[in-house]
Amino acid sequence: MNSSSYASALIAAQDAAGTQHLPPGTLYVVATPIGNLADITLRALHLLRVADVVACEDTRHTQSLLRAYGIEKSGASLMAVHQHNEQEAAQLVIARLREGLRVAYVSDAGTPAVSDPGARLVAAVRTESLPVMPLPGASSVTAALSAAGAVDESGGFVFAGFLPTKTNERAQSVQALALEPRAVVLLEAPHRVAALAGALEVLRDRPLTVAREISKQFEQIVTLPAEAFPSWLAADPQRTRGEFVLVLHPLPRAAAGEGPDDATLRTLDLLLAELPLKTAVKLAADITGTPRNALYEKALERKKQE
Template sequence: MTTPAPTIGAPSFHLALDAARAAAGAQHYPVGALYVVATPIGNLADITLRALHVLQLADAIACEDTRHTQQLLRSYRLDGKPLIALHEHNEAEAAQGVVARLQSGQRIAYVSDAGTPAVSDPGARLVAACAAAGLRVLPLPGASSVTTALSASGLAGDGHFVFAGFLPNKTGERQSAVDALAQEPRAVVLLEAPHRIAALADALARLGDRPVTVGRELTKQFEQITTLPCADLPAWLAADAQRQRGEFALVLHPAPAFDDADDSERVLGLLLAELPLKPAVKLAAEITGSPRNALYDAALRSKAQNAGSSD
């Protein structure tokens, strides 16, 4: 197949392929092994030299979407590779076909549509099937929306974070998941699609002043990164229709730390003055991170003391 010349202004990877062979060609690439290859999350230039070399070397490429991957390979002038569809709906069955190819001595690369496979994308079942068959799995690191968003969030680099990925579709389940994250003392990375970002914003708004960093279209031409209180997120999205387009990676900043029981009980007391006991305890636990049972006991003691003082 003849590869069309790149259009003016489009990236050209002709020299990159030569550089990939020069930089990575001397390394050992065993046959009968699965190569899990990270691909760019938006910017084609974020491919690694080793990934380009392995994609040239592979006997076949398993992928989440053959049409998307064909376009990606064409951009790198790697047309003509056999493609194997392996996605969330056929992963278990297709994995066995990949295992059979590996057992025959082929090198197979696996790529998802963007970023590092087997994290929030398909690939984990394939890796598990290969491991169960005693086959080697070689990861090729590269672009990841998770670490990209974290690096731009401005958080302290203590290395502590939680990857929550995509929250549930249903409104109640999504809100319950957000309520559970309200007590999380570590940063939380969330992913979201454009058609669901408004619903996620509404759910996060209940966290009030807790900061969230929003990464939209990361690494792409119209990349946008901003940090704002969760309560302001719905209005920020609604202010510009463009802000609801593209893929999202969000970093929910850690919940504020409360060092002692006095602070927790002070917050509880303020809430009890305005709310019934159970909602006050629930919110106090979310705000302070203190155990709900301990706050419930404290609320009962406070109620009893107030009742005694009024006699």
């Protein structure tokens, strides 16, 4: 797609955001598309056009992105701020802000500072009592959650991001997730997704939404039991390609008066293996919403079978 495709968008951006106040000496945290270039906001287009400095994860990538929209920036106005230099580069950004310049920060894709560089930069700027203004937009996390249907007004979710890469540490993290009653969002790279799928298999029939290549040509979103994830990946080599966002659905909450379901009993078993009976029962009841008496009876049955 060439820059002429966005000529009318730049005009619309000027019309929509041109009269908005953009304070000088401010760091603007700008979300950029995670795949489809059309997901840029009019406000982001305008800000990137008028920013004095664009700090970015990769200057070459960002230069290409800007040119796709018909925005020309000199190499001198682009500043590299990535995971390897973020602490030091933050001081350069702060210096520009103190000069009264408008600095936009973008990561390679999506919303900066969410499993991307940017958090240290924002923290450093705020420590200096300088203003930070977010320009919201594309986010793989919220996109996956919206398609999973796993969070309602009575729940919430936990953003776990990337789990440890070492096998034992990853397995321990998954065991902890097994006890988390809320929805959990995970991120994974294509070369590690098979290993993660194997680790999640122990969660058995807990629903898992797998979102791959969100907003791109080969986008794929499916919901399946966690134990079926490895076989789903293995069924087609194409399925291991692209960036992954996974949504582990919340634990079911048993209705009052009902006996514990399978997921609740697995939670109870995990707790009984590590804790005294009464403590395990209390925690299982708090996590799953199952009546404590029903869990206590099941716990006693399990202890007798040992």
